[in-house]
Amino acid sequence: MKIVLGCDHAGFNIKDAVIAHLKEQGHEVLEVGTFSSDSCHYPVFAHAACEKILDGTCRLGILICGTGIGMSIAANKHDGIRAACCSDVFSARLTREHNDANVLCFGERVVGLGLALDLVDAFLSAEYANEGNHLTRVGMLSEIEKGTF
Numbered sequence: 001m002k003i004v005l006g007c008d009h010a011g012f013n014i015k016d017a018v019i020a021h022l023k024e025q026g027h028e029v030l031e032v033g034t035f036s037s038d039s040c041h042y043p044v045f046a047h048a049a050c051e052k053i054l055d056g057t058c059r060l061g062i063l064i065c066g067t068g069i070g071m072s073i074a075a076n077k078h079d080g081i082r083a084a085c086c087s088d089v090f091s092a093r094l095t096r097e098h099n100d101a102n103v104l105c106f107g108e109r110v111v112g113l114g115l116a117l118d119l120v121d122a123f124l125s126a127e128y129a130n131e132g133n134h135l136t137r138v139g140m141l142s143e144i145e146k147g148t149f
């Protein structure tokens with residue numbers, strides 16, 4: 001799977017290990033920065049990553065900042081992006097299965113590398129249920145985005 005990965009300076013220390021892990025699992029990774037530990041602004045990288053999902057270049061995204069929260073707020077401003085900030089494996093799996101989340105966010109200051117990789121694995125190995133109430137509810141999310149709800 002082709003996965004876009006973005007981070008800010010507060011996610012910079014963990015991102016190379018996440019990328020290496022993704023590649024070990026056979027995924028292709030498109031990095032959209034940041035590319036140094038200098039202080040920067042998370043919406044820039046959230047936006048760059050979301051564009052790569054919305055234009056079809058990448059199927060899913062991973063965004064890392066200090067808490068994961070800024071990245072998830074920025075990503076969720078985009079029509080068609082469902083970003084979930086997770087710090088437990090159960091949520092990382094369920095947000096794919098129930099919410100059809102297409103972006104996983106987490107915080108380098110919140111989770112350690114071991115948990116980060118487990119979050120990634122849970123997120124990427126789960127599949128959206130795509131039926132019943134889950135389909136209805138995700139459809140409602142799209143209607144909210146389009147102003148037709």
Ligand code: RB5
Binds near residue numbers: 010011067070
């Ligand atoms: C950067 O200091 C920090 O605010 C940012 O990485 C993120 O945690 C914001 O939500």
